[in-house]
Amino acid sequence: MKINGNEIRPGNTIMHQDTLWRAVKIDAVKPGKGPAYAQVELKNLIDGRKLNERFRSSETVEKVRLEQKEHTFLYAEGDMLTFMDTESYEQIQIAEDMIGEQRAFLQDGMAVEVEMHEGRPIGVALPEQVTLTITETEPTVKGQTASSSYKPATLENGLRVMVPPHISADTAIIVNTQTIEYVKRAE
Template identity: 45%
Template sequence: MTRPEEFIEGQFIVKVIASQIRKGNVVEVDDQLYAVLKAESFFPGKGTPTTQIDMRRLSDGVKTSQRYKTTEQVERAFIETKDHNYLYQDGESYAFMNMENYEQVTVPADVIGDQAVYLQENMTTQISLYNGVPVGIELPTRVTLEVTETEPVTKGQTASSSYKPAVLSNGLRVNVPPHIGVGTRIVVLTEDNSYVERAKD
């Protein structure tokens, strides 16, 4: 009898073009499964557009990079995504709780990557699991953080003049408008660390 996961692997591999691959997807290359750590498409003025995919082999954690034409077909494995609450950091990994069955899941640091700086206790995240193994994580698109260091507000500066550097309560450095001072809570996009607006709370 086949084990259910083998059946799942065989049934849920779909072909997509390389430019549709995103961080957290699982792809099959040469009969091996890889978790995508980063996917970036390049569109040069001349020449062929390409997509570079940085990935980690699920079987042994070995990292590799592959470059494809953006329209080339890549085999993507079906994975399930579930809501998990962030609990705490434990060395090189992070503990989350499945909100349906209260089981704990440990996610390695390289699956979370640079986004780890945004993790806050009880934050709801979406974790992608492949046969129970965490392969990707999606944080909320926006988080609210407090400015802990920045240049003083200068009177007479308009909001449209150049941004200034600031340090946030999680240690992250971002650029904020001149009217934002220390102690102000601001909304930041987790995707690119950019300032959105002053928090309304």
């Protein structure tokens, strides 16, 4: 499906320079002289390269629809991750670097959406939020709770996030997998 350059939105997958790219960040620029354009940060879905590109509203790009199938994460072996299709029970392997820093959020048995293009897996969409336990955090300093300060905490998967001062070690919290930020305390 063809769309104008100014219709690209974050998360869209487009065909550009004969390969697949995902729009990561978009800035609409209206210079004092000349026509407006969209400054788009793209990430290559095949090899992970990044590219900053300008698209004018008069240009058209091919928006690609990816097939999404529900899979369950089974295990990691070396730098390959194994997923199972929840309908056909067929297993596929995806390179760890295709997932990037979100790899730390994968847990055994986690339901994910595997994105496919022409039958080939090109990415994994994790749940927006996951529940993790804090293994280590600094103690609360008396009087610090009056301000909206945050303190660093280490999660069970090794990632560090900033949490409110009232959160202590061995507390389960909900973390946003996209921004890697504390959302709230798990109930």
